[in-house]
Amino acid sequence: MVDLKNRNVEISLHFLIWLALFFLPAAFSVGSDTDWIGLFRHFWLQLIFLAVVFYANYTYLVKHLFEDKKIGFFLVNLALILVLIFLKNQISDWLEPNRRRHLLKRPPAALFYFMDTLIYMIPVAFSIAINAGKKIQKAEEMKIEADNIKLQSELQHLKYQLQPHFFFNSLNNIYSLIDFAPDKAKQSIHSLSKLMRHLLYKTDVPAISLPEEVEFLNKYIELMSLRLTDHIKVYTNFPKSVPDMKIAPLLFISIVENAFKHGISATQHSDIHFKMEISENDIYFTASNSNFPKTDADKSGSGIGVENLKKRLHLLYPGKHEFHSCLNNDLYIAEIKITTDS
Numbered sequence: 001m002v003d004l005k006n007r008n009v010e011i012s013l014h015f016l017i018w019l020a021l022f023f024l025p026a027a028f029s030v031g032s033d034t035d036w037i038g039l040f041r042h043f044w045l046q047l048i049f050l051a052v053v054f055y056a057n058y059t060y061l062v063k064h065l066f067e068d069k070k071i072g073f074f075l076v077n078l079a080l081i082l083v084l085i086f087l088k089n090q091i092s093d094w095l096e097p098n099r100r101r102h103l104l105k106r107p108p109a110a111l112f113y114f115m116d117t118l119i120y121m122i123p124v125a126f127s128i129a130i131n132a133g134k135k136i137q138k139a140e141e142m143k144i145e146a147d148n149i150k151l152q153s154e155l156q157h158l159k160y161q162l163q164p165h166f167f168f169n170s171l172n173n174i175y176s177l178i179d180f181a182p183d184k185a186k187q188s189i190h191s192l193s194k195l196m197r198h199l200l201y202k203t204d205v206p207a208i209s210l211p212e213e214v215e216f217l218n219k220y221i222e223l224m225s226l227r228l229t230d231h232i233k234v235y236t237n238f239p240k241s242v243p244d245m246k247i248a249p250l251l252f253i254s255i256v257e258n259a260f261k262h263g264i265s266a267t268q269h270s271d272i273h274f275k276m277e278i279s280e281n282d283i284y285f286t287a288s289n290s291n292f293p294k295t296d297a298d299k300s301g302s303g304i305g306v307e308n309l310k311k312r313l314h315l316l317y318p319g320k321h322e323f324h325s326c327l328n329n330d331l332y333i334a335e336i337k338i339t340t341d342s
Helices: 002-028 036-066 070-095 099-103 109-178 182-201 210-225 253-262 305-316
Strands: 232-237 270-279 282-290 321-328 331-339
Touching: 002 036, 036 070, 036 109, 070 109, 109 182, 109 210, 182 210, 210 232, 210 253, 210 270, 253 270, 253 282, 253 305, 253 331, 305 321, 305 331
Parallel strands: 232 270
Antiparallel strands: 270 282, 282 331, 321 331
């Protein structure tokens, strides 16, 4: 459909250009004693033959001979041009029988053939330039398409990588509840099923609404909070009214998971803070937590979450995101800033 539309635009453009070229000589002759035969012989006949040379090259010769058979290309063009010059002279003689008599005092015919040949080479050069431009444009379009396919494949891979990571972390959380809080474990399984439904049906799109993403985060934080003891405090500060902005799904879950994984201790007081601020098209998300790094023997998570997030931000929001993380007074802080288009 797009190719047909482009083709129609191209035909219309060519038609308007040649219409203007044919109209101009007549327009300049308005108000004078116009000699239509002379106008045809001096201007329109030349334009017709220039058009023949142009379209012979534009539609066939440049595409089939110029790349591989350059000598043949120039020989065919030379033969075509000489035939057209001969025909033009024959038609001119037929339209103006006395023309030969006036030409006797003019320079040799070979010079006229040479000058006409140079003129007829102009549309040849134009057709070569246009076809070369089209080829470059097509190559660029193919490169862009290939880059898009690669980008989508990489994003899909990262998404598939993230979902099992999320699922395993949630299962670890539920597993820890089974022995000492079976009722909470049952509730966790029910909550996890809702979250997995969101993962299955709401994240297989380029973008979702920000309110849906915030709701998902709240449900996940509730799920993870079920196994926390009284000495662990979780604080959320999300906007009460979340604007209906579009955002790539699952952008914040990695640092939320990270905060629960590294921010709680079984024996020490622990704090986890989540904050989201929205300013026009900018979204700021901050997660800060007490820092209790896991040992190499701890297999509760695969450790791919934050790296996955960095790659996705780079692919989804090039030049429109910031990610910072630091350790400040035993408090780990991760910050994301995203500039959206809506």
